[in-house]
Amino acid sequence: MSHELTVGKQRLVVITAIALLVMSSALWPSADRAEANSQNDSYQPFRCDQPGSTDAQQRRQVVPLKNSGDNGSFQSRLFGTRMFPCLSGTRWVLTAGEPNGSSTTNVAADVRGIYTNNSDGNCDSNKGFTYYHAATGSMCLFQIAFSDLVFRNNVASFGAPVLSARSTTAPAPTAKVPHTLRIAPDGPFTVGGPGVKTNLLTTGDSWVAIPWRTVTNLAGLLIIAAGLTTTSQKNTICTAGWNGDSCRMKIRTLAGDGTGGWNDLVTAILSGLAAGGDYNILAANLEFYYLFTHDNDASKDPYVHPPGGSTNPLDSIQLPNTTITVTAG
Amino acid sequence: MSTYGTRWRRMVAATTVGLGLLAGMVATMGSSASAVFSPTLTINNGSSTFSSTNIHAADAAFGTSLVQTQAAASSGGDWTPVLRAGFASATMNGFCLSRVEEVGPLGSYTIRLTSGDDDPATNEISAEMAVFDITRLRAAAAPGVNLQGTAQIGLASTDLTTNPGRAPYAANPMGVPQEFDSNWYQSSGNGGHNNGQGFTGIDATVADLNSVYGDVRQAQIEGQVTLPNLEIELLPGDQSCKAAAQAGTFPN
Numbered sequence A: 001m002s003h004e005l006t007v008g009k010q011r012l013v014v015i016t017a018i019a020l021l022v023m024s025s026a027l028w029p030s031a032d033r034a035e036a037n038s039q040n041d042s043y044q045p046f047r048c049d050q051p052g053s054t055d056a057q058q059r060r061q062v063v064p065l066k067n068s069g070d071n072g073s074f075q076s077r078l079f080g081t082r083m084f085p086c087l088s089g090t091r092w093v094l095t096a097g098e099p100n101g102s103s104t105t106n107v108a109a110d111v112r113g114i115y116t117n118n119s120d121g122n123c124d125s126n127k128g129f130t131y132y133h134a135a136t137g138s139m140c141l142f143q144i145a146f147s148d149l150v151f152r153n154n155v156a157s158f159g160a161p162v163l164s165a166r167s168t169t170a171p172a173p174t175a176k177v178p179h180t181l182r183i184a185p186d187g188p189f190t191v192g193g194p195g196v197k198t199n200l201l202t203t204g205d206s207w208v209a210i211p212w213r214t215v216t217n218l219a220g221l222l223i224i225a226a227g228l229t230t231t232s233q234k235n236t237i238c239t240a241g242w243n244g245d246s247c248r249m250k251i252r253t254l255a256g257d258g259t260g261g262w263n264d265l266v267t268a269i270l271s272g273l274a275a276g277g278d279y280n281i282l283a284a285n286l287e288f289y290y291l292f293t294h295d296n297d298a299s300k301d302p303y304v305h306p307p308g309g310s311t312n313p314l315d316s317i318q319l320p321n322t323t324i325t326v327t328a329g
Numbered sequence B: 001m002s003t004y005g006t007r008w009r010r011m012v013a014a015t016t017v018g019l020g021l022l023a024g025m026v027a028t029m030g031s032s033a034s035a036v037f038s039p040t041l042t043i044n045n046g047s048s049t050f051s052s053t054n055i056h057a058a059d060a061a062f063g064t065s066l067v068q069t070q071a072a073a074s075s076g077g078d079w080t081p082v083l084r085a086g087f088a089s090a091t092m093n094g095f096c097l098s099r100v101e102e103v104g105p106l107g108s109y110t111i112r113l114t115s116g117d118d119d120p121a122t123n124e125i126s127a128e129m130a131v132f133d134i135t136r137l138r139a140a141a142a143p144g145v146n147l148q149g150t151a152q153i154g155l156a157s158t159d160l161t162t163n164p165g166r167a168p169y170a171a172n173p174m175g176v177p178q179e180f181d182s183n184w185y186q187s188s189g190n191g192g193h194n195n196g197q198g199f200t201g202i203d204a205t206v207a208d209l210n211s212v213y214g215d216v217r218q219a220q221i222e223g224q225v226t227l228p229n230l231e232i233e234l235l236p237g238d239q240s241c242k243a244a245a246q247a248g249t250f251p252n
Helices: A007-027 A212-226 A230-237 A262-270 B008-025 B241-246
Strands: A092-097 A109-117 A129-132 A138-146 A148-151 A162-166 A179-185 A190-192 A196-203 A207-211 A241-243 A246-250 A275-281 A283-295 A315-319 A322-328 B026-029 B041-043 B048-068 B079-093 B095-102 B108-115 B125-139 B145-156 B200-221 B231-236
Touching: A138 A283, A148 A196, A190 A196, A190 A283, A196 A315, A207 A212, A207 A275, A212 A230, A212 A246, A212 A275, A230 A246, A322 B079, B048 B125, B048 B241, B079 B200, B095 B241, B200 B241
Parallel strands: none
Antiparallel strands: A092 A162, A092 A283, A109 A138, A109 A148, A109 A275, A129 A138, A138 A196, A148 A190, A162 A179, A179 A322, A190 A315, A196 A283, A207 A246, A207 A283, A241 A246, A283 B145, A315 B145, A322 B125, B026 B041, B041 B200, B048 B079, B048 B095, B048 B200, B079 B125, B095 B108, B108 B231, B125 B200, B145 B200
């Protein structure tokens, strides 16, 4: 019996082989790194676990990205593009400007495109969300996102920004030797910029001071309709206090914390401030537990596709003329 | 005897002291003193200073950590907090590392290691898998410390990676133990799985540091390091890298 194939069968075998090769190459996993829209050992390779759980990453937190576009939507906490940090529990504090100042000409920074994520809150009037630390304890935190935060060149003359993290702010267990990390630019620095979104998980009591005119310009008719005196308006809206026309507003207020009555009016007024607002910041006292930057395009997993790509990534945080120290205590 | 002649006895003493200091400063060199070292270069023994015109580090991480001071280690050891800076790979535009010692009646001497090509436009030095324990860092220019790509602040130091996405991973490059260790943690929690709580840090796709200098307690480079035109000098007085940088002079 002959095993030789006819020319036609040979052609059929070759064409079939080529077809299989093409099909298999299409099905074969891409050489590119896989997207990590679920927790992935490739990008979070170290344990963040809890005894008794079979999940070696039980204590990682899920933090969704801010969607691109001029709206207040964020990625889904369940299946969107997310970060999976193991949070140190150490409170970072960013201060700048005159905390009790009344001047509205001493502008510390300008923020653009600020939003709060209160879509699925479960604490603090259901505007905050619960996040767990690496080992023990949890916090109710608010997620804010913005396009950029640029400190003014003259900020040092009335309160240069300082970033600090004190180990003792973490709940036990914490470091054997208490220590403080301090990042102090001489003057201005920049967070975010073109192509970059920045997200912060802050406490509800964190605050930013803004000019009172920012509030009245945004919601003048509502304020007039409320029929309150200016002092009453400021007492209601400037929830961290005010001095002259400098209005200190807590982040939970910015996130739309309303519990009825006048607070609902406050929510209505302030919803504009946290919906892509661009405004001056006179002073800030932001207590945060996590900051991350990502590409404007929220479909791009930050672990795989950093802003601008891996080869020439975009500037995310620029700290010119800066001193960094770690000291005991 | 001429007062301008070579003081041989003093010079021999200084040289001996200098070599001793050098041995202490550069504890281990994996290969001979060529311009390319591999696989491990360790610099320790306390306070040294460093400077560079530019450090461009990929897969960079900065996390708080503790180090045991060598002088105290023999007596039980004191632990000092540091900022541990780790890089998967880095290039540098000039590098200077120095240590100043007071040597009794001989006064102060500086051991100084420098490398570079004197071209301010090139990052001619390279290092892989490097870790520096810093207590103070100054970036004396714009953009200073420039974190690029995906930047994260607030991660536990145990969660910082210097080589993400690519196996094999550097095993916990910041060195903070995940499980309770009485030298590192005040107490045990979460069934002893402390997971770096209280040690915090910064992770970035790229960290670009400009006109940078500071105080370094120890450093380790596990990968290959290329140091063109390497010079090791014993100099009289305080001629530290930090002092030069504070005066505006950086190696390149």
